[in-house]
Amino acid sequence: MVRVGLAGYASAGRGIHAPLIRDAGLELAAVATSNPERRAEVAADFPDALVVDDLDALLRVDGLDVVVLATPSGSHVEHAEKVIAAGIPCVVDKPLAVDADDALGLVDAAARAEVPLTVFQNRRYDHQFATLATVVADRLAGEPFRCELRWERWRPVAKDRWRENAPPTEGGGILLDLHSHLVDMAVQLFGPVATVFATVESHTTPAEDDAFLVCRHESGVTTHLGATSVAGAPGPRVRLLGRDAAYVQNDFENDVNVFPDTADADAEHCGWLYRADEREPVRTTAATQVDYYRAVGAALGAADVQAALPVDPMDAVHTLAVIDAARTSADDGRVVEVITPGTRPRSEES
Secondary structure, three states: OEEEEEOOOOOHHHHHHHHHHHHHEEEEEEEEEEOOHHHHHHHHHHOOOOEEOOOHOOOOOOOOOOOEOOOHHHHHHHHHHHHHHHHOOEEEEEOOOOOOOHHHHHHHHHHHOOOOOOOOOOHOOOOHHHHHHHHHOOOOOEEEEEEEEEEEOOOOOOOHHHHHOOOHHOOOOOHHHHHHHHHHHHHHOOOOOEEEEEEEOOOOOOOEEEEEEEEEEEOOOEEEEEEOOOOOOOOOOEEEOOOOOOEEEEEOOOOOOOOOOOOOOOOOOOEEEEEEOEEEEEOOOOOOHHHHHHHHHOOOOOOOOHHHHHOOOOHHHHHHHHHHHHHHHHOOOOOOEEOOOOOOOOOHHH
């Protein structure tokens, strides 16, 4: 049984990580939270789990095989450095850091200490993304040339959380929150991003709540990545344009679908292939986020744990390099080359 220590039991810790850890057959052995209400929630949800006040206390718990950081994004570097110093394999919720340089610093520190490090890119394991990946890989729409990925919401009254209120240097804003997923998915589909043009706005919150990226991938494919909290008509979630057809997908979890004709045909299908006024449903590719933690559990028993982990942390460095370039693009109003630290000699990067 793999024993997991979880730091943080708010929306990410309780709502996402803990259930997936349990369903993957891993043991949630200890949870770090000082909030009295959350400590009570841990006791109710996982009565056998030890509850401690903070990460330092969590790292003193005997027998932990891996520590998961579900803490605010701005604290990821500090917290991950502590886990690495303790010599315990570490899963960091996305984003790995608030910028690419800090993310590379963590990757380098883990490598020097020979401590396995990975990033929680859970959206790779959604069946919607798995189906899109099948459409791309099997060329069901022909050769792709443009892909639009959206994560749009209607929140005219903003939530009052650190995500909405903290500046980017402390982990706030929609770029770090949602584009960490969108960029990662685009790169998984079409390879590294070469250049980016972006608009970034703050309409209802101190941190940005609206960002749109045009990414030119080294493969030649262009992706349009949009996330906003102020879309009264969200979607479509996915629109892939290929030489032979277009693939459109718009049903996603509990999100509103204001284009009912794009609803999935049934539980066995996900999205549609369109050829003007003709369309056909696409069979769902099975996937579940539980698979992420199953993969973590399997990797911890491998001869080369780092190589076996489900997400290469250098993927997160590239994702943050795209986000960094997007901020520069939005500030300067120009297309910006994406330079991922650690992939070129330092003299070229500067």
